[in-house]
Amino acid sequence: MTPAGLAWRNLAHKRGRTAVAAAGVAFAVVLVFMELGLYGGVGRTAAMLYDALRFDLLLVSTEYVDVSRTGSFPRSRVAQARAVDGVGDVLPVSLGTGTWRMPARRTLLGTPVPAGAVRSMNVLGVPPDRLAAVFATDRGRVFRSPDEAVGAAIALGGPDAALFDERSKPEFGTLADLLAVPPDGDPETGTTLRFNGRRVEVVGGFRLGTGFSWNAMLMTNETTFSRLTLQPADRVNFGLVTLEPEADPAAVADRLRAVLPPDVQVLPRAEVEAREQRHWLRLTSIGQFLLVAVVLAVAVGVIFVYQMMAADIRAMLPEYATVKALGYRPPFLTGVVLAQAAYLAVLGFAPGFAATFGLYALARTVGGIPTEMTAARAALVLALTTGMCLASGLLAVRKVHAADPADLFA
Amino acid sequence: MRRPPPVPLAWRNLAHDPVRYALFASGIGFAVVLMGVQLGIMNGMLDGNTLLFRSIDADLILMNPARPALVFPDTFSRRRVEQAAGVPGVASVHPIYLDHMVSALRHTAPDAGDRGQTRRLRVIGVDPAARVFALPNLDPGGWDALDAPGVALFDRRSRPSPASPGETVFGPFAPGVRTELAGQNIELIAGFDLGFDFSTDGTLILSDRMFARLLREPYHPQSPLAAVDFAAVRVEPGTDILAVRDRLRAALAGDDVAVLTKAELVERERGFWWVSTPVGFAFGAGVVLGFVVGIVIVYQILSGDVADHLPQYATLKAMGYPNRYLSGIVLQEAAILALTGYAPGMAVTYAAYRFLTHLTGMPLELTPGRAGLVFALTAGMCAASGLLAVRRVKTADPADVFG
Numbered sequence: 001m002t003p004a005g006l007a008w009r010n011l012a013h014k015r016g017r018t019a020v021a022a023a024g025v026a027f028a029v030v031l032v033f034m035e036l037g038l039y040g041g042v043g044r045t046a047a048m049l050y051d052a053l054r055f056d057l058l059l060v061s062t063e064y065v066d067v068s069r070t071g072s073f074p075r076s077r078v079a080q081a082r083a084v085d086g087v088g089d090v091l092p093v094s095l096g097t098g099t100w101r102m103p104a105r106r107t108l109l110g111t112p113v114p115a116g117a118v119r120s121m122n123v124l125g126v127p128p129d130r131l132a133a134v135f136a137t138d139r140g141r142v143f144r145s146p147d148e149a150v151g152a153a154i155a156l157g158g159p160d161a162a163l164f165d166e167r168s169k170p171e172f173g174t175l176a177d178l179l180a181v182p183p184d185g186d187p188e189t190g191t192t193l194r195f196n197g198r199r200v201e202v203v204g205g206f207r208l209g210t211g212f213s214w215n216a217m218l219m220t221n222e223t224t225f226s227r228l229t230l231q232p233a234d235r236v237n238f239g240l241v242t243l244e245p246e247a248d249p250a251a252v253a254d255r256l257r258a259v260l261p262p263d264v265q266v267l268p269r270a271e272v273e274a275r276e277q278r279h280w281l282r283l284t285s286i287g288q289f290l291l292v293a294v295v296l297a298v299a300v301g302v303i304f305v306y307q308m309m310a311a312d313i314r315a316m317l318p319e320y321a322t323v324k325a326l327g328y329r330p331p332f333l334t335g336v337v338l339a340q341a342a343y344l345a346v347l348g349f350a351p352g353f354a355a356t357f358g359l360y361a362l363a364r365t366v367g368g369i370p371t372e373m374t375a376a377r378a379a380l381v382l383a384l385t386t387g388m389c390l391a392s393g394l395l396a397v398r399k400v401h402a403a404d405p406a407d408l409f410a
Numbered sequence: 411m412r413r414p415p416p417v418p419l420a421w422r423n424l425a426h427d428p429v430r431y432a433l434f435a436s437g438i439g440f441a442v443v444l445m446g447v448q449l450g451i452m453n454g455m456l457d458g459n460t461l462l463f464r465s466i467d468a469d470l471i472l473m474n475p476a477r478p479a480l481v482f483p484d485t486f487s488r489r490r491v492e493q494a495a496g497v498p499g500v501a502s503v504h505p506i507y508l509d510h511m512v513s514a515l516r517h518t519a520p521d522a523g524d525r526g527q528t529r530r531l532r533v534i535g536v537d538p539a540a541r542v543f544a545l546p547n548l549d550p551g552g553w554d555a556l557d558a559p560g561v562a563l564f565d566r567r568s569r570p571s572p573a574s575p576g577e578t579v580f581g582p583f584a585p586g587v588r589t590e591l592a593g594q595n596i597e598l599i600a601g602f603d604l605g606f607d608f609s610t611d612g613t614l615i616l617s618d619r620m621f622a623r624l625l626r627e628p629y630h631p632q633s634p635l636a637a638v639d640f641a642a643v644r645v646e647p648g649t650d651i652l653a654v655r656d657r658l659r660a661a662l663a664g665d666d667v668a669v670l671t672k673a674e675l676v677e678r679e680r681g682f683w684w685v686s687t688p689v690g691f692a693f694g695a696g697v698v699l700g701f702v703v704g705i706v707i708v709y710q711i712l713s714g715d716v717a718d719h720l721p722q723y724a725t726l727k728a729m730g731y732p733n734r735y736l737s738g739i740v741l742q743e744a745a746i747l748a749l750t751g752y753a754p755g756m757a758v759t760y761a762a763y764r765f766l767t768h769l770t771g772m773p774l775e776l777t778p779g780r781a782g783l784v785f786a787l788t789a790g791m792c793a794a795s796g797l798l799a800v801r802r803v804k805t806a807d808p809a810d811v812f813g
Contacts, residue, residue: 020713024706031444031699038692063514063528099478118478120686171685212688262526283572285458285608286689288770289451293696296447300440304703307437311714359695367691 003335006323010316010336011343017315018347024308025348025385026355028301032381033356035297037363037371039281039290044370045211046276050269052141052208053093054133057253058267059239059260066279068213070095072235073264081239084255086247091134092222092236094125096229098196100216103173103181104189108366113171115190121172122214123162123195125225125236128153134240142206155203156221162200167209168216169368178202195228210368212286239264302388305348309341309392316340317403325405333400341393345386353378420742423719431750434711438751439758441704441791446759446784448696451766452689454774459607459683460676462534467544468504468642469651470658471675475668479682481510481609485637486667494643497661499654501646504542507535507618508639509625510610516590518581518598525589529580531568532610533591535621542642543615545602549585552600556617562591566601568612570771579611592624605773608683643669701787708747709795712740716802728808737800744796745789752788756781 001009011018046067050058059081063071072094081090100121105113126134132149135142143149152163160183166175178193183201185192193200195218208217226233243252249268256266267275281287320333360371424431462480463471472494477484488505495503513533517525536542538556545552545563552563568578576582581589587598591614604613616624618635626634645654651671658669670678684690716723723736763774 017713017717020706020710024703024710027699027703027706031696031703034695034699038695041692062526065529069530099482118476120478120482215686285455285770285772286687286692289455289766289772290692292766293448293451293693296444297696297699300444300700300703303440304437304707307433307707308710310433311710315714315717363691363695367688367695369688369692 003332004339007336007339007343010319010340011347014315017312018344021308021312021344022347022351025305025344025389026352028304028308029349029352029381029385030355030359031297032301032384033352033373033377034359034363035290035294036377036381037356037360037373038369039287039294040374040377041363041369041371042212042284042287042290043277043281044372045213045280047273048209048211048370049095050272050276052135053238053240054136054138054242055240056243056249056269057241057256058269058272059090059241059256059264060267061237062263062265064265066213066284067095067276068097070237072231072237073239075234075236077260077264078236078239080260081241081256084252084259086244086252086255088242088244088247089133090242091127091130091240093134093238093240094222094225094229094231094235095122095237096125096225096231097122097214098229100172101192101194101197102171103177103191103193104186105171105173105177107171115192119172119215121168121195121216121218123218123220123225123228125220125222125229125231126156128156128221131156133242142208144207152204152206156219158201158203160199160201160224161203161220162195162224163204163206163219164202165208165210165217165219166205167207167364169210170365172216175202175205179204196230198228200224200228209364209370211370212280212284215368241266298384302384305385305388306392306395308348309344309389310396312344313337313340313393313396314399317399320400321403321405324400324403330401334394334397337393337397337400338390341389342386345389348389349382349385353381420739420746423715423739424743424746434747435750435754437707437711438704438747438788438792439755441700441707442752442755442784442788443758443762444700444703445697445787446756446780447762447766448693448700449780449784450759450763450774450776452693452697453780454766454772455608455687455689455693456680456683457775458605458772459609460679461605461607462532462543462613463672463676463679465543465545465604466506466640466642466672467542469645469672470643470655471670471672472503472641472643472658472662472667473639473670473675475665479609479679479686480508483511485639488636488638490662490667491638491641493662494641494658497654497658499645499649499657501644502540503644504537504540504642505618505635505638506542506640506642507621507626507635509533509535509621512592512625512629513614514592515580515612515614518583518587518589520582525581528590529611531580531612531614533562533621533625534613534615535618535625536615538617540642545604545615548602549600552602555599556615558599559620560595561597561599561616562620563600563602563615564598565604565606565613567603567605567771569606583612592628594624596624605771608687697787701791704788704791705795708744708792709798711747712744712795712799713802715743716740716799720806723803723806724808727806733804736803736806740800740803741793741796744792744799748788748792751792752785755788756784759784 061071061073078090078092099118102117104115131153132146137143137146137149164175164178181191253266363369363371474484474486491503491505510532514528514530517527519525538553541553564583571577571579585599622634655669760776763776767773
């Protein structure tokens with residue numbers, strides 16, 4: 001019999017013990033995946049918005065700190081930038097924050113919660129006629145198709161009209177519920193839609209998602225935006241610059257910097273993304289602490305996997321001693337132990353990996369954290385698991401070599 | 411049925427192989443550290459948002475009940491403050507003014523050429539004579555000096571600048587530094603230690619007169635201090651705080667002002683950030699996973715131990731000891747493991763708190779309640795796996811001994 005075959009029979013024989021060991025490995029795998037996912041989610045907070053916007057260069061205020069503190073600049077910079085050579089178009093976008101009167105709802109356990117409590121919410125102000133150009137509808141972001149964006153633009157024309165992010169945290173209400181609220185409120189449930197205490201009417205939805213910066217998002221036209229947030233109509237938060245075909249982004253950025261006053265900065269897309277990721281992961285407390293959690297989870301995960309493996313191999317020492325007594329050589333025994341370790345790594349990783357998808361979905365919907373599985377992360381955790389299992393197998397193998405067949409008959 | 415002899419079997423079982431015992435205890439210790447650190451971070455982040463409220467040196471607080479949290483702008487009328495001062499049992503009422511919106515501070519770089527940036531921060535306006543806040547490590551004479559025009563107290567623990575060590579994100583903060591707040595000259599005169607939070611990178615404290623002149627008069631020239639953000643109520647010494655609270659609630663009937671104890675205010679603020687940020691989920695997930703992983707590891711330890719000692723358990727059974735006695739041994743082992751895993755685990759957790767506080771500037775506090783919660787989780791974890799492992803003892807067959 002080959003070492004791998006013997007190892008498999010070993011595991012198959014003691015099914016209960018194998019299941020416990022595999023479960024232990026699986027939980028360690030889930031732990032590491034979860035912390036890595038949450039940490040990655042912090043870095044994706046700003047990307048939730050920037051991925052969805054269509055721009056080559058971004059105009060932001062010099063006071064810009066991060067996506068939750070953008071600062072504003074005069075709207076006239078948009079027109080000034082449009083005149084620069086190589087610039088295709090510049091579109092203004094505003095991002096504001098305010099309070100949302102929570103609708104009547106049910107908790108996850110089904111207990112009813114009355115309407116009325118106030119929570120913070122964000123709002124995007126956009127030019128409705130250019131929705132398809134503002135958002136990356138070509139990649140199906142925010143609106144599924146340019147046609148859907150055109151429909152939304154028509155709906156956004158009304159004075160109180162707002163679109164609601166369907167991927168907002170569930171307690172802010174579902175789109176269907178909010179669409180059903182009459183303009184003057186629902187006397188039965190007490191639900192009235194108020195942003196910063198001002199009336200809004202939800203006329204449709206879009207799909208953006210939440211992060212560490214906001215829990216829910218509305219979208220309105222610019223007039224409504226300025227009425228809701230009290231940001232003067234001549235100030236905007238972002239200028240989305242798209243370039244003419246074949247224009248050199250670096251050269252256009254330099255020309256823009258030369259033309260525009262120092263109250264705006266011109267950032268290439270790559271720099272915006274790198275800056276935000278660095279800001280959220282390195283400079284915010286949550287990023288720093290989640291990094292600690294990642295390190296801790298990896299350390300604990302690695303130790304747990306080792307303990308699981310060591311205990312499992314230890315429990316089979318008598319069997320190994322018997323094999324030895326039968327005259328098999330040490331390399332054979334090493335092979336058996338390593339094969340057993342590899343099997344356990346796979347048996348633990350597979351269910352852990354599968355369970356992680358469920359937990360990531362839970363983190364996205366209930367937790368509001370944009371977690372996503374990446375191939376690199378899966379490969380990293382698989383390598384860690386296998387490496388750890390094999391390493392603890394090698395450590396345990398010394399015990400096997402020391403096992404004295406005579407012990408069995410003591 | 412015989413009375414079991416007073417032999418600490420559970421302890422001897424574990425102590426028999428000290429190396430293995432240490433390995434087991436350390437496994438549980440790691441679960442303790444995982445839960446303890448995650449819990450500490452979660453609470454530390456929420457605590458950070460209540461630092462200012464906890465430093466208020468008063469018994470009761472008045473606020474607009476519609477204000478969701480400190481950072482929102484809902485205010486109430488100053489007339490309510492005067493009304494409250496007349497309620498029996500109230501010694502004094504001090505308005506607190508706050509601004510997060512128009513309070514842009516120009517960078518404090520010594521070279522005026524580097525002062526291009528402005529950045530918003532939290533500005534508080536109070537009567538310097540009232541000493542409304544018990545400010546930790548306030549430079550001596552700070553409150554008295556605040557009476558002069560054009561000066562401010564500053565928080566040394568404002569968010570540190572990532573680029574230049576020793577500076578805040580607003581530039582260097584030290585007594586004598588001059589810069590502009592909302593476009594007007596201001597001089598920093600004395601520092602205190604508070605800390606930044608989710609919504610604010612730093613704090614300045616001004617006298618109420620300066621606050622009105624810099625931040626309110628440009629927008630409300632007629633009545634700059636008519637709208638109050640919070641009011642701190644001190645009760646007369648020896649008076650029951652809750653009784654005064656109820657009297658104030660009765661006297662200030664209406665839905666424009668709420669009366670809270672300091673503890674209620676702190677709890678309310680924590681609650682807001684708990685539901686408004688994914689902090690609870692992000693770090694709660696770590697606690698839950700630590701708990702589950704802990705159950706698995708303890709179960710493996712105990713069930714392995716039972717399997718190894720099955721002949722001995724069977725012998726005991728053959729001698730007439732009931733299943734209950736054998737289960738008791740396993741559960742005692744679980745309890746011993748919980749205790750010996752918890753103690754070193756908590757020591758490491760405490761060290762990790764100190765290290766993280768030093769590293770990030772956000773204080774993590776190990777309160778008895780939190781240490782108790784981790785202990786309860788550890789005990790629950792060991793009890794759950796103990797109960798699972800007990801089932802295997804019950805299957806021990808005396809005949810196996812002679813098999």
